[in-house]
Amino acid sequence: DGGITQSPKYLFRKEGQNVTLSCEQNLNHDAMYWYRQDPGQGLRLIYYSQIVNDFQKGDIAEGYSVSREKKESFPLTVTSAQKNPTAFYLCASSIPAGVSDTQYFGPGTRLTVL
């Protein structure tokens, strides 16, 4: 059963703690992405990676970090430097297909800071 999995579905964090959100795909896609979704706003790009061992900052990278050591995995760490981390986090992946790639999304992780 191919697809993108994100875990956990719900995550609670105390202020000052770092947390890591998991994103795994078995679609053999080269590119992976992290987005943040807040109520009433569209998705905003945090980080993206076009290839293993390489990644770029998106529009709202401050307070977040990523790694891309394996093609199928792209974990996101929300650090204590992120001032307002409560949000719905979505991971996506794509395969190069011309000038613009279709991204396929995981089911998301809802992070709540207590």
Added chain:
Amino acid sequence: AQSVAQPEDQVNVAEGNPLTVKCTYSVSGNPYLFWYVQYPNRGLQFLLKYITGDNLVKGSYGFEAEFNKSQTSFHLKKPSALVSDSALYFCAVDTGRRALTFGSGTRLQVQP
């Protein structure tokens, strides 16, 4: 900078009637435009995209979108709405950096 606007927070339509969800864009180069749908507490599902060619793009679940370069618009349409179409719809644009810029979303409510 590229941007996408969805001017309506919510669209209400009766089942069986045609629906339109509006999207306008602002980019400096060629726009590559997408529509996605999101059901509650779920990830986004791809509906359709415009890269080049025919201005009318057909996608999943009977949806289509019309690319209008002069009006910088990419409105999503469906001839006959279903109650099950009720969801949050996002327009997005990519100008070649291979990452998407999303609009704020439009909630579609289809009444029986």
